Amino acid sequence: MDLHELTIAAAQSKLHSGELSAVELTRAVLARIEAVEPRIDAYISVTGDTALEMAAAADARLARGEGAPLTGIPLGVKDLICTAGIPTTCASRILENFVPPYDATVIQRLKAQDAVLVGKLNMDEFAMGSTTEHSAFKVTRNPWNRDRIPGGSSGGSAAAVAAGMCLGALGSDTGGSIRQPASHCGVVGLKPSYGRVSRYGLVAFASSLDQIGPLTRSVTDCAILFEAIAGYDPSDSTSVNRPVPDSLSALADGVDLRGVRVGLPLEYHRVDGLDPDVAAATSAAAETLTELGAVCVEVSLPHTPYAVAAYYVIAPSEASSNLARYDGVKYGHRDTTKTGLMEMYRGTRSTGFGAEVQRRIILGTYSLSSGYYDAYYGKASQVRTLIRRDFEAAFEQCDVLLAPVAPTPAGRIGESVDDPLAMYLSDIFTLSANLAGIPGISIPCGLSKEGLPIGLQLMAAPFEEARLLTTARAFEQATHHHEARPAV
Amino acid sequence: MKISTDEVLHVAQLARLEIEPAAMEKMATQVGTILDYINSLNQVDTEGVPPTSHAIALTNAFREDHPGEHLGPDKSLANAPEADAGAFIVPKVIE
Numbered sequence: 324m325d326l327h328e329l330t331i332a333a334a335q336s337k338l339h340s341g342e343l344s345a346v347e348l349t350r351a352v353l354a355r356i357e358a359v360e361p362r363i364d365a366y367i368s369v370t371g372d373t374a375l376e377m378a379a380a381a382d383a384r385l386a387r388g389e390g391a392p393l394t395g396i397p398l399g400v401k402d403l404i405c406t407a408g409i410p411t412t413c414a415s416r417i418l419e420n421f422v423p424p425y426d427a428t429v430i431q432r433l434k435a436q437d438a439v440l441v442g443k444l445n446m447d448e449f450a451m452g453s454t455t456e457h458s459a460f461k462v463t464r465n466p467w468n469r470d471r472i473p474g475g476s477s478g479g480s481a482a483a484v485a486a487g488m489c490l491g492a493l494g495s496d497t498g499g500s501i502r503q504p505a506s507h508c509g510v511v512g513l514k515p516s517y518g519r520v521s522r523y524g525l526v527a528f529a530s531s532l533d534q535i536g537p538l539t540r541s542v543t544d545c546a547i548l549f550e551a552i553a554g555y556d557p558s559d560s561t562s563v564n565r566p567v568p569d570s571l572s573a574l575a576d577g578v579d580l581r582g583v584r585v586g587l588p589l590e591y592h593r594v595d596g597l598d599p600d601v602a603a604a605t606s607a608a609a610e611t612l613t614e615l616g617a618v619c620v621e622v623s624l625p626h627t628p629y630a631v632a633a634y635y636v637i638a639p640s641e642a643s644s645n646l647a648r649y650d651g652v653k654y655g656h657r658d659t660t661k662t663g664l665m666e667m668y669r670g671t672r673s674t675g676f677g678a679e680v681q682r683r684i685i686l687g688t689y690s691l692s693s694g695y696y697d698a699y700y701g702k703a704s705q706v707r708t709l710i711r712r713d714f715e716a717a718f719e720q721c722d723v724l725l726a727p728v729a730p731t732p733a734g735r736i737g738e739s740v741d742d743p744l745a746m747y748l749s750d751i752f753t754l755s756a757n758l759a760g761i762p763g764i765s766i767p768c769g770l771s772k773e774g775l776p777i778g779l780q781l782m783a784a785p786f787e788e789a790r791l792l793t794t795a796r797a798f799e800q801a802t803h804h805h806e807a808r809p810a811v
Numbered sequence: 812m813k814i815s816t817d818e819v820l821h822v823a824q825l826a827r828l829e830i831e832p833a834a835m836e837k838m839a840t841q842v843g844t845i846l847d848y849i850n851s852l853n854q855v856d857t858e859g860v861p862p863t864s865h866a867i868a869l870t871n872a873f874r875e876d877h878p879g880e881h882l883g884p885d886k887s888l889a890n891a892p893e894a895d896a897g898a899f900i901v902p903k904v905i906e
Contacts, residue, residue: 424886517866531865560872561865632849643826650827652899654890664902665827673829681828685819685842688826702852704862709855711863744844760866785867 326351327487345381345395369442391436399489402443405524414458417675427524445479474504481508499753502765506728506778517760518563521556529641570789581616586721590627636703643687732775
């Protein structure tokens, strides 16, 4: 097996035994990036020299016998997580030359383990999009089929993990932006519970919905990366002070699914445009879990038909407020052709933001504006309460919810660019978890007739990530779908 | 729902955006289509339902009032499009 194909767990044992050095592994991953990046376009920047320095430090630490789980593991990071001294662009012209003066908390935590950062990954501009076509710099290709989107907004992260251009990656998920690209690229992606992972240093899109999480090639790798970044952080006032469960030991002990109650939401079967291959793969997954001893029960999430509408009021409203900070004064792009202050603000924002970002700022500003606030933002916030209550009621009847991730496998590049509403509707299965603050995971559950990956989503009550990871691991061990790799 | 180009112009003004005249019609149509879809929220009875602004109920996060480390002027100004003498430079506001 090529070194760049190793799982984090496999690389970890080779690094700790001395069979493999971090420099050797990092060189292999950088060579892989060089070979396939022209066909995939996953990275916005590759930090080869820094990566080799970090790898050398990791080797020194391993030689002292002080290796941590991620010591010497080459990882990629979505380009909206601040990295000190390394440009962080959000795939936007407005931050094209922005070099953060500090590390995000998750980066500090990876560095504390001497993990190796190989580069910053492409995304939809400011994480607004489900295809990665809304990047100001490049369109990332799906490693399974280069005519297809990788999903989004963490499309660079998912494509890089699938194509062996890093061993694992960090993404962010505001309405499905980790789970949906993970599904389209055939990798594992976890959106943690709201408050579980610090958002300090994550460039804000919608603050009440955003979470950072891992994308990896196995559930065990997902648990390793999740445990490295999770936990309370005083720098994020919405971070929750609760112990992070040791799901790794639970995975190592072997998982017993007997008696686990798996909820199948009735409303999800009625979603328009559900692809037959996706429906079949989801049903087959429920059967697999039943064979493993789980009990499937039907549950109802009655407000499902209103989730997309509520989300596309709340997320753009928060975005319009968060993105007010890009004014051409403190950092980022400035339109220097304008003389007055107001003209400079407007020139800067209009030339710095792309079309989808401007559309969402307009939508959000409209929803919050005088005379419309109650009808839009107020109403959506009430519907959000009803959606949250739906999940609370469902989790009285089941331990995990089972659902598709996306209604269809990855679409063709260019298909939805001019139809924003069609793109928004494809988020139906993922964005409710963000509205309710619950964790969700996407794991590979087979290929479509056209050979495109299909993801299975599991969701659990807040802070029950261990339940998700153990259930996902049992499924993975029984099916081996995650072992399928694209020929890049 | 049709949203007028005047309304788009007003909202763009609030958001400090400048929409090209050529792009105005398209923006009005797309935002109108999305708002049409969003109006389905009116079918939901929310009488007496409290709003959720955050999924996890949090009260204020307090900490001890001890001074911590901060970036300092050099790092704070390093990304400024224009800076001088420890300050951000903006276009002239008062003639």
